[in-house]
Amino acid sequence: MTQTTAPVPVATEVERAPRARAGRVRRLTGSDRLVLGLMVGVPTLIQAVLIWIPTLLSIGLSVTRWNGLALSGIKPVGLDNYRYALRDYPPFWPAIAHNVIWLGFLALVATPLGVLLAVVLDQQIRFTRLYQSVFFTPVMLSLVLVGIVWQLVYARNEGLLNNLLGTAGTNGAVDWLGDPHVNLWAALIATGWRHAGYIMVLYLAGLKGLDPSLREAASIDGATGRQTLFRVVFPAMRQINILVVVITFIEALRAFDIVWVINHGTNGLELLSVLVIQNLVGEGQVIGVGSALAVLLLIVSLIPIVIYLVRTFRKAD
Amino acid sequence: MRRPTQNVRHSGTHVFLLAMSALWLAPLLWTLYTSLRPKEVTDKYGYWSLHGPFNLHNFGTAWTDGDLPRYFVNSLYIAVPSVLLTLALASMMAFAVSRYTWKFNVTLLILFTAGNMLPPQVLAAPLFEMFKHTPLPYVLSTSGSLLDTYYAVIAVEVAFQLGFCTFVLSNYMKTLPGELTEAALVDGAGVWRQFRRIILPLTRPALAALATLQVIWLYNDFFWPLLFLSSGDRLPITTGVNSLQGQFLMNYNLIAAGATLTVIPTLIVYLALQRHFVAGLTLGASKG
Numbered sequence: 001m002t003q004t005t006a007p008v009p010v011a012t013e014v015e016r017a018p019r020a021r022a023g024r025v026r027r028l029t030g031s032d033r034l035v036l037g038l039m040v041g042v043p044t045l046i047q048a049v050l051i052w053i054p055t056l057l058s059i060g061l062s063v064t065r066w067n068g069l070a071l072s073g074i075k076p077v078g079l080d081n082y083r084y085a086l087r088d089y090p091p092f093w094p095a096i097a098h099n100v101i102w103l104g105f106l107a108l109v110a111t112p113l114g115v116l117l118a119v120v121l122d123q124q125i126r127f128t129r130l131y132q133s134v135f136f137t138p139v140m141l142s143l144v145l146v147g148i149v150w151q152l153v154y155a156r157n158e159g160l161l162n163n164l165l166g167t168a169g170t171n172g173a174v175d176w177l178g179d180p181h182v183n184l185w186a187a188l189i190a191t192g193w194r195h196a197g198y199i200m201v202l203y204l205a206g207l208k209g210l211d212p213s214l215r216e217a218a219s220i221d222g223a224t225g226r227q228t229l230f231r232v233v234f235p236a237m238r239q240i241n242i243l244v245v246v247i248t249f250i251e252a253l254r255a256f257d258i259v260w261v262i263n264h265g266t267n268g269l270e271l272l273s274v275l276v277i278q279n280l281v282g283e284g285q286v287i288g289v290g291s292a293l294a295v296l297l298l299i300v301s302l303i304p305i306v307i308y309l310v311r312t313f314r315k316a317d
Numbered sequence: 318m319r320r321p322t323q324n325v326r327h328s329g330t331h332v333f334l335l336a337m338s339a340l341w342l343a344p345l346l347w348t349l350y351t352s353l354r355p356k357e358v359t360d361k362y363g364y365w366s367l368h369g370p371f372n373l374h375n376f377g378t379a380w381t382d383g384d385l386p387r388y389f390v391n392s393l394y395i396a397v398p399s400v401l402l403t404l405a406l407a408s409m410m411a412f413a414v415s416r417y418t419w420k421f422n423v424t425l426l427i428l429f430t431a432g433n434m435l436p437p438q439v440l441a442a443p444l445f446e447m448f449k450h451t452p453l454p455y456v457l458s459t460s461g462s463l464l465d466t467y468y469a470v471i472a473v474e475v476a477f478q479l480g481f482c483t484f485v486l487s488n489y490m491k492t493l494p495g496e497l498t499e500a501a502l503v504d505g506a507g508v509w510r511q512f513r514r515i516i517l518p519l520t521r522p523a524l525a526a527l528a529t530l531q532v533i534w535l536y537n538d539f540f541w542p543l544l545f546l547s548s549g550d551r552l553p554i555t556t557g558v559n560s561l562q563g564q565f566l567m568n569y570n571l572i573a574a575g576a577t578l579t580v581i582p583t584l585i586v587y588l589a590l591q592r593h594f595v596a597g598l599t600l601g602a603s604k605g
Contacts, residue, residue: 032508039409050476051432057443134338140583142537142555148576149344160347163365254436257539273438280442291442298439305434
């Protein structure tokens with residue numbers, strides 16, 4: 001759901017279904033090997049050139065100074081860019097703090113809300129489909145549109161929120177997106193609005209795929225609804241739980257579009273991802289510093305990525 | 318399994334769900350309401366008022382003054398080739414890693430999956446510089462390089478989506494019984510025929526789900542066009558609609574109308590292919 005809804009891969013349970021008895025490449029004829037080689041080679045080349053090599057180049061550029069013009073102008077500077085970012089670059093620590101708050105909000109508010117909605121809607125209640133459609137609607141919208149729609153809500157005198165509060169047009173009207181003390185939280189509510197719906201869909205699919213005999217067994221054993229949920233359902237959903245945690249973590253690091261739409265990520269809305277881009281395209285063009293920030297972002301991102309890959313591929317082998 | 322006592326408990330549930338629904342719908346309904354009201358009326362009575370008339374004039378103005386048709390067409394130029402290329406390449410790669418065992422098949426699949434999870438900003442600087450330093454004849458690109466071209470956007474979109482699609486499709490193909498292709502092998506069918514005639518047709522449900530999902534994702538993507546396209550008239554709709562804010566300044570009525578128009582194609586795809594879309598989002602999240 002990339003923005004960019006992050007299109008994040010979804011875990012599969014280990015397939016117990018009849019697995020393909022994979023063919024051996026050695027038995028193949030020459031032309032079959034060529035076909036297979038192309039089938040693997042072309043996608044791999046694209047990945048290598050546009051993903052893996054740029055990742056390595058990012059690390060390379062982070063220890064250089066360069067204005068982006070002639071390649072001969074690239075000068076090695078060691079760890080200067082990192083030193084500058086950590087010590088002297090004013091928006092760095094605020095951005096880190098904002099990313100941590102972003103993660104905290106998603107992990108403690110938006111994701112649990114999505115899970116709660118899924119658990120509630122998984123019961124046999126009336127209009128459950130209708131409710132699901134309502135909570136799902138923001139997931140279809142781009143984060144740009146989410147930003148625009150919420151700007152209409154947050155506008156100081158014209159917006160829905162201040163009109164509901166009765167402060168619109170008065171001196172007491174809060175400038176929700178302009179005031180650096182509150183705008184991060186305003187942006188988080190807009191993000192959470194979409195994120196909770198996304199988590200709800202994923203979790204609901206997991207709950208629907210759960211073996212119904214688990215719950216029946218629990219209720220025969222006399223477990224209450226709450227006990228069944230916490231002792232039986234949640235543990236059985238381990239695979240989805242991990243996925244939801246990983247998605248939450250990655251979404252917090254990928255956050256970019258909404259704050260860019262609001263004010264290009266300034267004045268209280270600095271995020272690590274935004275600083276990378278400001279250093280790349282802004283005046284000054286400090287590619288080395290931007291790359292150093294990108295590498296820091298990469299290192300943090302590797303945590304959820306590795307957790308996810310280990311969980312997913314360990315069993316599959 | 319519904320017992321009569323549960324109805325009492327469910328009334329509390331409905332209060333909660335209704336309150337949440339109101340929270341969820343309020344921003345959307347407010348946008349729609351604002352878009353239906355002429356600027357003169359909201360200027361006079363304020364946005365928080367019930368005065369009519371209500372009409373579609375803002376939509377017409379946003380459509381023509383905002384140059385929306387051009388943005389919509391640009392979105393097609395990017396989304397259609399990207400989705401087709403991604404699915405074609407991903408299904409071939411998935412076939413090769415899931416139906417055959419060779420030395421690095423799992424390693425490659427892991428690297429593909431990992432690449433797709435990176436924040437795009439990590440790759441922004443090197444990709445931007447790579448494209449800037451790749452000369453193209455002026456017949457193909459007005460910038461003389463890969464910057465400001467659709468090739469750049471499409472290539473990166475394909476590369477980024479490839480990992481996810483390969484992962485999903487390979488999981489799907491693994492569940493198809495091995496006997497299928499073994500029988501074909503006995504009949505003397507080569508690798509390509511097995512892929513094209515046997516595996517690919519059976520993968521159709523997963524392809525349909527992925528295609529729906531990818532169309533919406535690419536339509537919604539903001540970042541790569543923002544980074545690579547500098548000419549305003551080449552932007553796709555999601556990146557372009559952001560520039561309406563500058564163009565229409567404080568005219569919230571027009572901004573709301575532009576935003577509403579932008580949602581319509583997504584809404585059509587979603588309503589027409591709802592089953593596929595939700596299946597795509599949750600592909601593999603549940604068994605089967």
